[in-house]
Amino acid sequence: MSNTVIKVENLSKQYRLGNVGTGSFAHDINRTWYRLLGKEDPYLKIGEENDRSVKGSSDYIWALKNINFEVKQGEVLGIIGRNGAGKSTLLKLLSRTTSPTSGSIKIKGRVASLLEVGTGFHPELTGRENIFLNGAILGMSKREIKSKFDEIVDFSGVERYIDTPVKRYSSGMHVRLAFGVAAHLDPEILIVDEVLAVGDAEFQKKALGKMQDVSTQGGRTVLFVSHNIVSIKKLCNKGMYLVNGLVHHAGEIEDTIDAYQQSIVFSKSHKSAYYAEESNEKDIQILAIKILDEAGNEKGIFDVFDPVLVEFEMIIKKEDASFITPILLVEKDGVELFWSFASDLEPGILDSLPMGRHKFKVQLPSPLKKGVYNIHGNIGKPGVGNIDVAYDAVQFKVDELSFNPANASFAAGRGGVIPAILNWEKIG
Amino acid sequence: MIQNTEDTSIAAKEEWDMVIQPKAHLLDLNLKEVWRYRDLLLLFVKRDFIAQYKQTILGPLWHIIQPIFTTIMFLLIFGKIANIPTDAVPPVLFYMSGITIWNYFASCLNSTSNTFVANAGIFGKVYFPRLVIPLSNVLSNMVKFGIQFLLLLAMMAFYSFRGYPIHFGITWLWIPVLILMMAGLGLGLGIIISSLTTKYRDLTVLVGFAVQLLMYATPIVYPLSFLKGKSYARWIQWNPLTPIVESWRYVLFGQGSFTAGTLLYSTGVIAAILFLGLLIFSKVERTFMDTV
Structure with a gap:
């Protein structure tokens, strides 16, 4: 039997858009007047769904509207959603940096939040002094910090600098120390928001490992917000997908990520074809990038075994455009998969592109693992820089549509980023 | 996993450690929580102290320079030019004692009136009882006051060598009380x-010079006795700071006009303001991040 440690009921948070200024003073007076008359706050009735791309008619928006969920002890809940979906607002409410407009949150146990590590670090204080200060800000007593001091220093690996003011630290060391303090908090509930963006790969791994320990061995509950689907998938066992302040999907992490990726592919800003208008200012320009199937039709969803083709169209408007090549950068679930240069197999392309339009067709490796793929287009001079970039140009999705051999390396269930069917030779 | 189930079965259902709701009870001041964060309070004081003097040569000695120069200024302007009497107290001691206690009040007010705006960065990221910050300001300023008070004591010792009687005695136990009131x-x-x-x-603009003006409405550069018989003396007496400053001088030098009644009046006003402040503060701290 598992136990509910967080219970959120009808939670809503309203924000006012625009400036807080003279207009809001009039609203404040109005509000007070309604309250004196014993009526409900008039501005709570209005307010719109929080879709940042559409211009709304009201100045009030609901960053979160009627959210309900429960988290049980030991669960690691990954909260996903696009920018502005309400993830951070939810974490802010949970960590009590602001109050909800209506509804309630009930919590069992001590909550620690890592909304941004290094909070309260004072640049003039030494690492040692900051460990104590930061620990106290996060809610530890002096004695607790003392007993864990060596562990923290050890974990962050900045022993040599411990009596140097943190303003002399590199940003990576800063994060290491800060995360070290936070990771040794021993809270029953840990709230983490995108802390791992800084720090080198080795440290990120260490930090993720620590979070995993906290949840699996400590039996503690973790709420994790990140755009990095890979680390969410790795760490979390439950997921919640927020869209414009509403819970779109909640449940097992796999299903939630599926729902998220499904909607990403079909949302307005994601597309299987990219066109740029010809510009007079650019001599060399990407005109179009399209995702095509074998038959040459535009397509957004592919099966694991389907060949995926990319069409790349560009224009050159000056004579001496030498040493350039079209480039594709392919990402899967937010992770860089590979870069492909047109000049890789055809070095001659570098000085053989005359003025005019050029069209290329390239087939991506096959099979591909289930996931959402994002392609950036680029025209560049190898080793020098970019000439024209089509950032987030096209997206497509690979799903296990046809058949799912349980043991094959391309099945999503096995994990990993690329399918690798390798030859295992028995040599002994 | 086995350990997990043991842990969870102990905790009773529907017993929440914390309930976050939009509106709290008006009197929900959460002072207990402030007490739990007392370590943080002291660390903030330490931080303020260390951070202030890092990379300075004179360090805390800077606090002595300001009262010395202000005393000299007051001596010239109010003593020599305006010829305001100092109640039979040597002018240097009179001005310096006034400046010392006034500085404490003014710096408490100035630093605490900035709490939300100045700390929005840290408040927006992590929760701790917001009251810890203004309390730590009051304590930090106490350190500064202590240094300036030592200077005053040194000055008094110097004058007592030259024959001016110093009223050292049991009445000095009032000093901490008066400081607490300030x-x-x-x-x-x-x-x-x-x-x-x-x-x-809007108010931030006002605070800066209002504190300066308030000093002239408090008997800092003149003794209350100087106003006897003047029509506006009454207004100065309504100032809750007046009895405190007068008793402060009485404790130190045996000169000052106050009664138990006026001190009681001050205490009442302070208690009321403090209570009102706590009410407003605890209401605002819940959502100020949205408007700051």
């Missing part, structure tokens, strides 16, 4: 102002 008033007014400035910044 702290209470500075804190109370400060948190009211800081709460009111989260949404509308």
